Amino acid sequence: MKANYGYMDGSGEYYITIDTDHCNNCSHHGCITGCPKGMFQVITDDYDDEVAEIKEEFRKKIKYDCADCKPTTDRPPLPCQAACTPGAITHSW
Amino acid sequence: MAEKEFWRWKEYNWHDENIDWHGCDAITAGVDVGSVSSQAVILVDGKLYAFATTRTGSDSPKSAQKAMDWALEDTGMTLDDIHYKVGTGYGRVNVPFADRAITEIACHARGGNFMYGNSVRTILDMGGQDCKAIHCDERGKVTNFLMNDKCAAGTGRGMEVFANLLSVPIEDIGELSFQVEKEPEPVSSTCVVFAKTEASALLRKGWPKNKVIAAYCNAMAHRVVTLLERIGVEKDFAITGGIGKNIGVVRRIEKELGITALKADGDTQTAGALGAALFGKALLEKSRK
Amino acid sequence: MITAGIDMGARSIRVLILKDGEVLARGESTAGFDTAESAELAFNEALEKAGITKDQLDKIVATGAGRESAPQATDTVTDVGAAARGAHEVAPQARTIIDIGAEEGRAIKTNGNGKVMDFAVNEKCAAGAGSFTEAMSRALEVELEEFGALSLESTESIPMNAQCAVFAESEVVSLLHAKTPKQDIARAVHDAIADRIVSMVRRVGIEPEIALIGAVSRNPGFVDALKRGLERDVIIPDDAEFVGALGAALVATDE
Numbered sequence: 001m002k003a004n005y006g007y008m009d010g011s012g013e014y015y016i017t018i019d020t021d022h023c024n025n026c027s028h029h030g031c032i033t034g035c036p037k038g039m040f041q042v043i044t045d046d047y048d049d050e051v052a053e054i055k056e057e058f059r060k061k062i063k064y065d066c067a068d069c070k071p072t073t074d075r076p077p078l079p080c081q082a083a084c085t086p087g088a089i090t091h092s093w
Numbered sequence: 094m095a096e097k098e099f100w101r102w103k104e105y106n107w108h109d110e111n112i113d114w115h116g117c118d119a120i121t122a123g124v125d126v127g128s129v130s131s132q133a134v135i136l137v138d139g140k141l142y143a144f145a146t147t148r149t150g151s152d153s154p155k156s157a158q159k160a161m162d163w164a165l166e167d168t169g170m171t172l173d174d175i176h177y178k179v180g181t182g183y184g185r186v187n188v189p190f191a192d193r194a195i196t197e198i199a200c201h202a203r204g205g206n207f208m209y210g211n212s213v214r215t216i217l218d219m220g221g222q223d224c225k226a227i228h229c230d231e232r233g234k235v236t237n238f239l240m241n242d243k244c245a246a247g248t249g250r251g252m253e254v255f256a257n258l259l260s261v262p263i264e265d266i267g268e269l270s271f272q273v274e275k276e277p278e279p280v281s282s283t284c285v286v287f288a289k290t291e292a293s294a295l296l297r298k299g300w301p302k303n304k305v306i307a308a309y310c311n312a313m314a315h316r317v318v319t320l321l322e323r324i325g326v327e328k329d330f331a332i333t334g335g336i337g338k339n340i341g342v343v344r345r346i347e348k349e350l351g352i353t354a355l356k357a358d359g360d361t362q363t364a365g366a367l368g369a370a371l372f373g374k375a376l377l378e379k380s381r382k
Numbered sequence: 383m384i385t386a387g388i389d390m391g392a393r394s395i396r397v398l399i400l401k402d403g404e405v406l407a408r409g410e411s412t413a414g415f416d417t418a419e420s421a422e423l424a425f426n427e428a429l430e431k432a433g434i435t436k437d438q439l440d441k442i443v444a445t446g447a448g449r450e451s452a453p454q455a456t457d458t459v460t461d462v463g464a465a466a467r468g469a470h471e472v473a474p475q476a477r478t479i480i481d482i483g484a485e486e487g488r489a490i491k492t493n494g495n496g497k498v499m500d501f502a503v504n505e506k507c508a509a510g511a512g513s514f515t516e517a518m519s520r521a522l523e524v525e526l527e528e529f530g531a532l533s534l535e536s537t538e539s540i541p542m543n544a545q546c547a548v549f550a551e552s553e554v555v556s557l558l559h560a561k562t563p564k565q566d567i568a569r570a571v572h573d574a575i576a577d578r579i580v581s582m583v584r585r586v587g588i589e590p591e592i593a594l595i596g597a598v599s600r601n602p603g604f605v606d607a608l609k610r611g612l613e614r615d616v617i618i619p620d621d622a623e624f625v626g627a628l629g630a631a632l633v634a635t636d637e
Binding site: 222243244245250251254282283284285286287290294297298 | 392415485506507508513517545546547548549
């Protein structure tokens, strides 16, 4: 499943997509510690799979919470993506 | 919050008098507590037996109880007769009698699969305070989804702000939006606050109300299509939720996508609760194994 | 040399006339439905105050979201360019410039000579601009002018969950119904918008000297929340809302 967390508003589209098929069998859970804001958690989803998700309280403001990792210039690799060994995380912006 | 009606619909209940539930093997229920309305659905051996749709009050547990009590009305069934109960929706964790909570996304997909048939791949749910776009497989399992509840544009709430500005009853918006000589360009702002400013300017400029309404329905449709594009629109396509009843938005979405949305026999507002009851059936079977 | 800068904002139009680097006069009008007409009002006001005629102006440069619809202008400059140039004149030490108008907010990083190095913008969403505070003051039924001062009286910091101005309005109303003191709601509103602005500023980098320009700089509640968020003081120049128009008039002089 591709789970898109975030939103679109007048200023743009801000989604973090987690491909939960890649989460299966991941025991590393790098996303939990990789994100400096602690936005990720691992849960048992509606289909009883163990997957990562963005915590509820961050979903309406990821544009702002991710801002520190997205400077306008000299953007380093995103820590969440770097920490996710199965490569399940993508950002839309 | 001020109690306001965003979308007018009848509060009502229904049950199938031809079904005798006594001695049935699997009785399951789903309760969908949304921000504006709450529904309860009861399935008997996987068949739709009863449902109710009501307004959500300020208290989620009470709203869940009200919807459930109403679905049970005149059936002779009590809560204890139901083998498995699933809560869903915004208030899903506050359904006191639920055996499990399932997200509204998963429930809408499963409910849509039941209601529209297993050929449905894309479900758009346009609620009072959010908008969900779901792609699912032939079993009704979610394969791709997004939910927008951050921004009011594209929700029933955005439409209500607009209806208030124009002093038009919200249920008339759809019809009025087609009473224009020529389809106007969408209002440029996707932000409800800015669209309001823009609409006021258009009215001052002498645009008839209906033309402004058409422009807004157009903008809203375009915005929703943009949301859908992220998950990829595949036939068959279905629209559920309150705005699903607004033809001014629905027809414009269909036009922009070049796809006609499926028609359902049942009340599409119950899709989430129906999906929850179906999850209940699967979970019940699993627990009995 | 006499030049004029016209700042065609979403809500207000501001005109500034400059003679050999000295401000001769300012004019201001509310941006109405016919923005060209509103621009004419502000423009004529400035000319009258300066005691000159249009013919005496060597150059007229427009800026702001509606800069293309200023009939008087002979040239245009972007919002970012005008803000950076204007801020360099009035707060030369500032390397980070925060410009918050009614419908847009921007953070600009300059090289110290008024040249733009980098910028980040929030547009087309009321959550990150002056409109947000305006909508909330309406929901609270407090005059916008008093709204900022009110939040300074707050004793308790409460969070706001809604991001969207439309949803935040309902949240404010429900907070009121729950008998939350108005000053605490006012502070929550200013903290919320300041948080969003601060995250935008972080994207361009927070330099030690920061200037705040634009009409929202008149709101003490916002300024207080911004300073707390930035953990720094900010420089607010005199006539901060005219800095864009000043920048445009200076650009006209430069060329």
